[in-house]
Amino acid sequence: MARPKTVPDKKPSRELLLEAAFDLIRSQGFGATTVDAICERAGVSKGTFFHNFKSKEDLGVEAANHWSKVTSELFAGAPYHGKKDPLERFLGYVRFRKEILKGELAEFTCLVGTMIQEVYASHPGVNRACFDSISRHAGNLVKDIEEAKKVHAPKDKWSPRSLALHTQAVLQGAFILAKASADRGLAVESIEHLENYIRLLFKK
Amino acid sequence: MARPKTVPDKKPSRELLLEAAFDLIRSQGFGATTVDAICERAGVSKGTFFHNFKSKEDLGVEAANHWSKVTSELFAGAPYHGKKDPLERFLGYVRFRKEILKGELAEFTCLVGTMIQEVYASHPGVNRACFDSISRHAGNLVKDIEEAKKVHAPKDKWSPRSLALHTQAVLQGAFILAKASADRGLAVESIEHLENYIRLLFKK
Numbered sequence: 001m002a003r004p005k006t007v008p009d010k011k012p013s014r015e016l017l018l019e020a021a022f023d024l025i026r027s028q029g030f031g032a033t034t035v036d037a038i039c040e041r042a043g044v045s046k047g048t049f050f051h052n053f054k055s056k057e058d059l060g061v062e063a064a065n066h067w068s069k070v071t072s073e074l075f076a077g078a079p080y081h082g083k084k085d086p087l088e089r090f091l092g093y094v095r096f097r098k099e100i101l102k103g104e105l106a107e108f109t110c111l112v113g114t115m116i117q118e119v120y121a122s123h124p125g126v127n128r129a130c131f132d133s134i135s136r137h138a139g140n141l142v143k144d145i146e147e148a149k150k151v152h153a154p155k156d157k158w159s160p161r162s163l164a165l166h167t168q169a170v171l172q173g174a175f176i177l178a179k180a181s182a183d184r185g186l187a188v189e190s191i192e193h194l195e196n197y198i199r200l201l202f203k204k
Numbered sequence: 205m206a207r208p209k210t211v212p213d214k215k216p217s218r219e220l221l222l223e224a225a226f227d228l229i230r231s232q233g234f235g236a237t238t239v240d241a242i243c244e245r246a247g248v249s250k251g252t253f254f255h256n257f258k259s260k261e262d263l264g265v266e267a268a269n270h271w272s273k274v275t276s277e278l279f280a281g282a283p284y285h286g287k288k289d290p291l292e293r294f295l296g297y298v299r300f301r302k303e304i305l306k307g308e309l310a311e312f313t314c315l316v317g318t319m320i321q322e323v324y325a326s327h328p329g330v331n332r333a334c335f336d337s338i339s340r341h342a343g344n345l346v347k348d349i350e351e352a353k354k355v356h357a358p359k360d361k362w363s364p365r366s367l368a369l370h371t372q373a374v375l376q377g378a379f380i381l382a383k384a385s386a387d388r389g390l391a392v393e394s395i396e397h398l399e400n401y402i403r404l405l406f407k408k
Contacts, residue, residue, distance in 0.1 A: 029322030031235025105324065113380050117318045118233030120309065120383035131384035158400070162393040165381060169394040172380045173373030176317050179324035180335035189366040190373040193401070196362070200404035 016042040026106040064129035086147035138164040152202035220246040268333035290351035342368040356406035
């Protein structure tokens with residue numbers, strides 16, 4: 001009797017479509033990415049697309065939400081959380097951001113930062129989901145920054161949340177420099193200025 | 205004899221088209237901006253568009269070049285150049301960037317930073333013109349940073365050019381936060397962290 005064929009796990013169409021959207025939007029932006037191109041990349045029909053998403057705008061919202069989920073898992077599992085000193089955890093986060101600048105530009109730059117540039121006025125729902133992603137990601141840094149501030153810079157006037165958001169501004173700007181120059185080196189240098197700022201701010 | 209009618213100065217079609225491109229691309233990105241929409245906003249015919257530009261890509265290149273020209277004039281005429289201390293000139297530049305965050309988001313955010321996100325892989329000619337714009341703008345800061353470094357931080361290892369580019373990364377990232385949150389306040393806070401970094405770096 002023949003053994004049953006091993007069937008490789010097949011990803012659900014929804015996930016294939018979201019991953020295709022990640023690739024295309026990170027390569028060329030939201031405006032230039034058509035539903036047809038997403039279907040072609042995902043290898044699914046247009047009917048399947050519209051079974052999963054009401055519109056391209058809806059896909060944009062869900063792509064931002066899926067981005068939040070995927071990146072949350074990546075950062076939750078990163079090694080810097082194991083450090084005892086809150087400042088070392090925060091600096092470990094910044095160094096981790098530098099370490100993951102690998103592969104092609106479209107593989108390490110930010111889906112939601114890219115989309116915001118185009119959708120902020122024309123697709124407010126997509127923009128909200130993108131800001132929610134950045135805002136929650138920054139929010140995850142606030143506790144470590146607060147603890148580090150209590151120890152190293154208790155009298156300083158800046159707020160931990162503003163510093164968390166500033167790290168995101170630097171990272172987003174660093175991605176733009178990397179894309180513009182086709183050189184991740186400029187992104188690395190900018191993140192190193194951020195590291196330097198954090199050390200100076202905490203007198204370390 | 206009747207006096208000749210006063211004819212108001214009419215802008216050349218090329219300039220009307222470039223200004224329409226500025227407005228539309230800063231509002232919704234390069235991908236979502238069609239030649240038809242640019243012509244409609246400029247109030248000129250499609251024939252006139254193609255008399256001035258070979259293609260949408262060519263318009264993108266010329267928009268980035270025109271952006272360089274317009275912004276160069278704005279910054280060349282800004283008051284911070286009059287300060288005697290090179291560090292005060294550099295800090296004056298950063299404060300000036302904060303002061304000009306006025307009006308609508310599309311009026312104070314950056315044309316070339318927005319375009320880079322979308323065009324870096326698909327329209328290399330446009331991307332080159334955008335990087336040239338940012339790179340030359342950053343280049344204008346290098347002399348003041350060099351002079352300030354000689355006086356205040358001669359032994360530090362960072363390069364003046366890397367700090368000039370880092371200022372651009374922060375500004376670009378600050379624009380993304382402003383667009384995402386519809387709140388220029390987040391951009392202001394990020395630029396204030398940059399100011400704080402510069403003061404700490406130069407021990408001022």
